[in-house]
Amino acid sequence: MRVLVAIILAFISTAALADSTGERSSGNRPPSATDVISGLYNFSRFQQDLLESTDLKGNAEVKNLAALRAEEAAKRDKALKQIQQAIGAEPRVDKATSVGASRIEPETSDGPTYVRSFYASQIPEYESAIKLLEGYLKAPDNPALAAFAREQLPLLRSQVGDAERTMADK
Known part of the structure; x- marks a missing residue:
């Protein structure tokens, strides 16, 4: 039942999460470099929050993956910081904790339900980040950010595919 609730929450919160990853556009305007940088910083914050959430729960499988994703987020942020400084962008980083990271409940910390919830919470975040990058690449306004x-x-698509497969297997 908790898995069903987690999945339903994931779909309901997709619109809110899309906004939290910087997917803000007026009409059909493609996202700007600032929108993309802001969205990716927020995505990284989600991954860091997810790691903190797993630290409280003790499941080794999800802890290891969360640590790997948080490390990747730190590397991504470092590269983004260089691009941000080069173009003088002032990103909007949300101060609130991401909804997805808090969706995993402590009482399910050792079972397959927890693992499924862990992966389910990531999918809408990945999809929002992917959609943001795809939108940006339709009309990029900075060559370095477009290359990034x-x-x-491909990395994000692979990771969301892994999360979907693992969730289905559990």
């Missing part, structure tokens, strides 16, 4: 987006898209 093209480099990140």
Whole structure:
């Protein structure tokens, strides 16, 4: 039942999560470099929050993956910081904790339900980040950020595919 609730929450919160990853556009305007940088910083914050959430729960499988994703987020942020400084962008980083990271309940910390919830919470975040990068690449306004987006898209697509497969297997 908790898995069903987690999945329903994931779909309901997709619109809110899309906004939290910087997917803000007026009409059909493609996202700007600032929108993309802001969205990716927020995505990284989600991954860091997810690691903190797993630290409280003790499941080794999800702890290891969360640590790996948080490390990747730190590397992504470092590269983004260089691009941000080069173009003088002032990203909007949300101060609130991401909804997805708090969706995993402590009482399910050792079972397959917890593992499924862990992966389910990531999917809408990945999809929002991917959609943001795809939108940006339709009309990029910075060559360095466009190259970065093209480099990140296959990685993010692979990771969301892994999360979907693992969730289905559990």
